[in-house]
Amino acid sequence: MVAVSTTGGIAYGLKTTLSFGLVGLVALVCTLAGTNLVTGSIYAGYGGLEVTRWGQLLGGSLLSVTGLLALYGATFGVLYKVVADGVRRGNDRAV
Numbered sequence: 488m489v490a491v492s493t494t495g496g497i498a499y500g501l502k503t504t505l506s507f508g509l510v511g512l513v514a515l516v517c518t519l520a521g522t523n524l525v526t527g528s529i530y531a532g533y534g535g536l537e538v539t540r541w542g543q544l545l546g547g548s549l550l551s552v553t554g555l556l557a558l559y560g561a562t563f564g565v566l567y568k569v570v571a572d573g574v575r576r577g578n579d580r581a582v
């Protein structure tokens with residue numbers, strides 16, 4: 488922990504958390520909107536028959552999967568960034 492100052496570590500942590508939080512927020516909105524579309528795609532029609540809006544069901548499913556994949560990708564992206572920044576910092580200090 489000698490290579491990084493306390494303020495530098497805190498600043499790096501806040502920037503990383505902010506970027507991950509922003510991507511997480513976008514992923515959450517996509518997932519919630521998609522889930523809302525999926526749950527609203529099947530409704531009781533005239534005479535109690537269930538009616539399915541297939542376009543809404545497919546669109547909502549794709550939106551939900553997109554949100555989940557964005558969150559999954561962001562998790563690995565942040566992990567990669569932290570490791571790559573640590574390696575770069577170590578290489579800069581070694582030279």
